[in-house]
Amino acid sequence: MKQILLITDGCSNVGESPVLAAGYAFREGITVNVIGVVDEGTIGELGSREIGDIAKAGGGLSRIVGTAQLARTVQMLTRQTVVQTIQQAVNKEVHKILGNSSLAQLPPQQRSEMVQVVDELSETSPLRIALLIDASASMKPKLAAVEDAVRDLALSLEARAGRSEIAVFHFPGRSGGEDAQLDLDFTDHIAQVRSLFSRLKMRGATPTGPAIFKVIEAFQGSIALDEPRALLTGKKHGDQEGMIGGYVV
Amino acid sequence: MGMSFNPPYPAGTVIKGKWRGNRYIVQRMLGKGANGTVYLVQREGRREQYALKIGNDTLELQSEINMLTSLQSCKMRSEHRSRRGAGLSSYMLESDDFGDTGNIPFYVMRYVEGRPLHHFLAKRGASWLGLIGMKLLEELNKLHRCGFVFGDLKPENVMVSDYGDAELIDYGGASPIGRSVKQFTEWHDRGFWNAGSRVGDESYDLFSFAVLCLRLLNESGLKAAAGQLPQTRNADELLKLARSLPDKKLGSWLCIALKGGFSGSAQAAEIWKQQIYSRRQQRLETIATPAWLKGAFALSLFVLVFTLYWVFFN
Numbered sequence: 001m002k003q004i005l006l007i008t009d010g011c012s013n014v015g016e017s018p019v020l021a022a023g024y025a026f027r028e029g030i031t032v033n034v035i036g037v038v039d040e041g042t043i044g045e046l047g048s049r050e051i052g053d054i055a056k057a058g059g060g061l062s063r064i065v066g067t068a069q070l071a072r073t074v075q076m077l078t079r080q081t082v083v084q085t086i087q088q089a090v091n092k093e094v095h096k097i098l099g100n101s102s103l104a105q106l107p108p109q110q111r112s113e114m115v116q117v118v119d120e121l122s123e124t125s126p127l128r129i130a131l132l133i134d135a136s137a138s139m140k141p142k143l144a145a146v147e148d149a150v151r152d153l154a155l156s157l158e159a160r161a162g163r164s165e166i167a168v169f170h171f172p173g174r175s176g177g178e179d180a181q182l183d184l185d186f187t188d189h190i191a192q193v194r195s196l197f198s199r200l201k202m203r204g205a206t207p208t209g210p211a212i213f214k215v216i217e218a219f220q221g222s223i224a225l226d227e228p229r230a231l232l233t234g235k236k237h238g239d240q241e242g243m244i245g246g247y248v249v
Numbered sequence: 250m251g252m253s254f255n256p257p258y259p260a261g262t263v264i265k266g267k268w269r270g271n272r273y274i275v276q277r278m279l280g281k282g283a284n285g286t287v288y289l290v291q292r293e294g295r296r297e298q299y300a301l302k303i304g305n306d307t308l309e310l311q312s313e314i315n316m317l318t319s320l321q322s323c324k325m326r327s328e329h330r331s332r333r334g335a336g337l338s339s340y341m342l343e344s345d346d347f348g349d350t351g352n353i354p355f356y357v358m359r360y361v362e363g364r365p366l367h368h369f370l371a372k373r374g375a376s377w378l379g380l381i382g383m384k385l386l387e388e389l390n391k392l393h394r395c396g397f398v399f400g401d402l403k404p405e406n407v408m409v410s411d412y413g414d415a416e417l418i419d420y421g422g423a424s425p426i427g428r429s430v431k432q433f434t435e436w437h438d439r440g441f442w443n444a445g446s447r448v449g450d451e452s453y454d455l456f457s458f459a460v461l462c463l464r465l466l467n468e469s470g471l472k473a474a475a476g477q478l479p480q481t482r483n484a485d486e487l488l489k490l491a492r493s494l495p496d497k498k499l500g501s502w503l504c505i506a507l508k509g510g511f512s513g514s515a516q517a518a519e520i521w522k523q524q525i526y527s528r529r530q531q532r533l534e535t536i537a538t539p540a541w542l543k544g545a546f547a548l549s550l551f552v553l554v555f556t557l558y559w560v561f562f563n
């Protein structure tokens with residue numbers, strides 16, 4: 001599973017449309033979640049619409065929250081998206097086997113087994129998540145909360161049974177020339193994100209769209225990781241294998 | 250979390266199970282949790298009241314039902330082994346779907362009448378903590394022996410009857426031991442205090458239990474400690490709070506739990522029993538004599554002396 005988590009506080013104002021960029025990401029199999037952080041005032045109608053649209057185009061979820069709820073929201077969105085991605089894959093299989101019925105319409109026993117599979121895969125499937133942090137000037141007072149949220153996410157990722165990798169980008173990049181700057185390349189040493197924030201410099205405009213494109217490139221550039229289906233050939237749970245294999249594409 | 254699109258069902262609504270056919274009549278809403286709404290219901294044609302939970306999300310509720318089902322069968326196995334017959338509490342009575350399209354999942358559990366732990370202690374006093382804590386630790390141990398952690402342990406998830414009988418409610422955050430904790434609350438979370446991982450193990454629940462005690466006994470102190478910068482926030486602050494409690498034995502029990510020093514909930518419960526629960530019982534005997542009783546005793550002595558005087562000298 002691949003996810004981008006965009007944390008921003010307003011409208012993009014430079015370069016390609018971030019909604020278009022998110023559409024590209026989704027087509028490439030990367031889900032885009034967006035969190036808008038606001039403390040004083042509101043994010044504006046334009047900003048909140050853009051946040052919703054990026055998530056819709058990116059097949060993900062969006063929330064607009066204050067700094068106090070940021071950590072909880074980051075953690076929750078990431079988890080929900082993992083479950084949702086697995087569930088979509090499982091639902092597709094259900095359609096194939098049982099025709100037009102969804103999870104909710106299955107008889108209790110079958111549903112119970114299906115959900116066991118979803119739970120198992122959500123916990124054990126490899127996950128790669130790229131954090132894309134808006135570091136424009138207006139985000140400066142919120143950086144401490146973002147840092148807290150990222151630490152918190154790191155804890156939850158470390159607790160997963162499956163392999164988790166994290167990468168961190170911020171935008172705009174150095175000298176305004178770069179769209180997004182890579183702060184930490186994909187690593188399963190999740191703890192590394194904790195020492196990252198002293199290096200973040202906040203300035204400039206909000207090129208959200210170009211930044212998302214940059215992250216898509218990073219996903220493609222690095223060696224492709226095992227997708228959920230790779231689990232089927234894995235070593236765990238000998239007798240459950242058949243069941244899992246049966247349900248997932 | 251999409252709770253807004255589920256307006257509560259009014260009293261009198263009939264919830265009819267699609268698969269098992271039982272009918273439940275809604276009496277009132279008991280509360281809204283992270284992943285569903287709980288109603289007080291009566292089964293049609295019967296007197297008993299039950300709690301019925303309707304989920305916001307099929308998958309999440311089914312996941313909860315799966316967990317309760319395996320808890321239930323674990324419990325039945327252990328009761329069978331100890332030949333104690335039917336236990337009073339049961340995690341779940343039945344699960345089913347309802348609605349015109351039969352797509353709204355629900356499950357029915359025992360109704361625990363009472364009030365949340367923090368309200369109970371605020372009203373009845375902290376001296377109840379020894380007894381209630383004992384019951385909670387036993388409940389946690391039962392859960393751990395079945396291979397699960399509770400996860401989201403906090404006063405809001407503990408219901409206490411008028412007589413101090415405590416029950417855990419809302420098992421939505423429970424997860425298998427060794428897996429990541431599904432649902433937690435900042436203050437009660439070991440990770441929040443930089444005091445360990447978020448992998449569900451017995452000490453995770455014991456840590457939350459210790460924070461629960463601190464919150465009940467010194468909420469302002471806990472709030473101040475939680476308000477620190479995330480980088481500097483650590484369990485030492487909690488240890489300080491525990492040591493500053495007037496009850497030293499409780500304080501040192503909490504310190505061990507916060508440091509993950511117990512081998513498991515069985516040992517934690519055992520030491521709680523010896524050091525905190527039993528001591529309370531002993532203290533009852535040495536309780537101070539009320540002033541009115543002293544007065545009454547003095548008066549009766551005086552009357553006795555006066556009577557004797559009157560009898561012998563008249």
